[in-house]
Amino acid sequence: MNRLFRSRWQRWINRRIPRSDVQLLTQRNLFILPTAAGVVFGMLLLIMLITGINYQNSLIYLVTFLLGAVFVGAMHQTHRNLSGLELTLVQAGEGFAGDDIVFRLRATAGKDDAIALTLSANDLSVAVGYVPSGQSVDVALPVPSAYRGYLRPESIRIETRFPFGLLKAWSWMRPMAAGVVYPRPIAAPEVLSTLADGEQTASSRSPEGNDHAELRPWREGDLSQRVMWKRFARSGQMVVADWEADKGSPHWLDFNAFPGADHELRLSYLSWLVLERGRAGARFGLNLPGQVIEPDSGAAHVTRCHRALAVWGEEKPRDAFAEPHGTRTGMDTSRSGNAMAGERS
Template sequence: MKNPFRNRFRRWINRRIPRSDLQTFSQKNIFILPTGAGVVFGLLLVIMLLTGINYQNSLIYLGTFLLGAVFVGAMHQTHRNLSGVELTLIQPGEGFAGDDIPFRFRLRAGRDDAIAILLSCEESGHAPVHVHCGQAQDVSLPVHSAHRGYLRPDRIRIETRFPFGLLKAWSWIRPVSAGVVFPRQVPAPEAFSTVEDGEESAEVRSVEGNDHADIRPWREGDLSQRVLWKRFARTGQMVVADWEGEQGSPYWLDFNAYPGADYELRLSYLAYLVNERGRSGVRFGLNLPGQIIEPDSGPAHAARCLRVLATWGEERPRDAMAEPHGTRKKQRETTSQWVTEGQA
């Protein structure tokens, strides 16, 4: 059962701090409370004051008022330490599901130094940073991911306890931009693409009979049917035959090549294959229901394919639909229809 007071507080915070990739902190959105040490410190001041009243001791009065002045000064300095700070999300992260996705922020101090500033998101955080007045510093905050899709943290907390650690001043930034989480990599079983490549597909099945074939050593990412297994049985050398026109017949990574697996597992297979092909430099294309990426090679092509796999069937998070950690919104009916058509 959800806590109604917590939900009411969350709605109040969301109204007070709207979503934005740029947040400037002031007295309107900075909160300050004593820490555990500050509460104990305050209780000791009360005890000292009661003791001074009871014994009418001037030295106890003096000590109590001096320590009370230190507490009040620390309160103003803690609030001032965060006031005027500007926090900007400059680059949402990318990564595979289950990993920590780095989000890059830029801290810019106001008229005063921003000392011991800490950014955190639930259990993840970074070491406190010191930004001199008028200067900026980039900070990378890891955000944990669980599923593929868009990742948008609900709230990023900014906090300071300088000086003395008696009080803490904090606020939040609620980003608009979302990171991208690629499907979790699962080693893919051997499968054959259903994409038709014309006459060149038939040539693949008769590589050894091609007079224009060039023999080269096997490289990671080569199809097993292109290996000259007879020569491997005779010599123990694993070689592959390249022939004229093969460069125009790229290897397709096909969603429909795994009919017995659910669509999330298929995407994990494809993410593994895309990562392998990207590292080996093999030319490949990606075939998904409703979306096709033409064959290409290189890191940029592999990154584009991974982004497509991450966001396939997903809807970019919107303000009214936001949930903690950018929970992905599935188009379940559409996705099920795609899968059914692919299996057919």
């Protein structure tokens, strides 16, 4: 029975507050109820009223009706504190799984000031002290994450108990935009990419393979495919063909380079490798089943690769559905099957 009631209540709320990145609070979507202190206050008023009736004491009547007027006035003020307020989702956050993803919102007051507001999502809350009438205040709201993928809070609650804490007025915002949660980085083992290093520039090479290369001594971390083995056999010196002088021959980060690891672990390995390459300022490319990101370097390239790892195999949340901690509840069977088939081939 309780589950049925909650289901019907949620459907009613969803119809009354549809998903949108801009939410205007009006009488249609604002709710107000007494707090625990307000319930006790109301019970005391009732006891005082019964006492006044019993003893026909004018002073008790006066105090009871005066406090009752204060209660009614507080109810109107609490409701007006949120009425006309507009919430706008400015930016859906990005970050790593397990971190709090920051969603940036803007609260714009209507014709009345908004005082002592609290915004919350998934047990994390942010207090907003004061929003002057007609002005805006930006709020950074953290939302907890657990898995990689898209992250869209089911609802963001806004509440106020101003002025006396006897009543609380609240509403929800159900955002449309979703944040992106990157795979949690896990230190990757030393592996070699299954891609031939520099194969993307093969068309620019001469038949000898070194007309556009710069030769340099071998350094730790260089792939064996780049060593000039014929020269090593003749002279015993290990030199490497550096293709950066032409179009570059980057170290590829390859999804298929971790045999035996499950998909999520592979993505975590790649996330760690992307971070390492980004810190070093190295040029690299990313190879995922069904998607290849061409070699590049810089912060924008690192972010692009992380986003690709975050949403690989995921579907963007639809209007009617959202997971509280992202959308990774299981890999899509068709994508998984295709990826494994490619791996076997």
